[in-house]
Amino acid sequence: MKFCELKEKDVINRCDCKRLGRVCDLIFDECKGCITAIVVPGPCRFLGILGPDQQYIIPWKRICQIGPDIILVEVCAEDVLCPVKHSGSPVS
DSSP states (O other): OOHHHHTTSEEEETTTTEEEEEOOEEEEETTTTEEEEEEEEOOEETTTTEEESEEEEEEGGGEEEEOSSEEEEOOOHHHHEEEBOTTSOBOO
């Protein structure tokens, strides 16, 4: 699967059946050459006018299934919500 196909799928949390958003980035383990997490923009600020200042960093092992239209994950949304640096990359 190509990244352009992956980023068009909605990410749905299986725990509460809420839509988290769409994949905007991937995190790789450079040594192993594999994907370790997907990144989904967090909730928008101020009525959706301002962009998100947080993002969901969802570990690859928390993905339950990748279907034709959605990606099912099983996470506690508060546990995977992280602040965004101004450059747009996740805070480590």
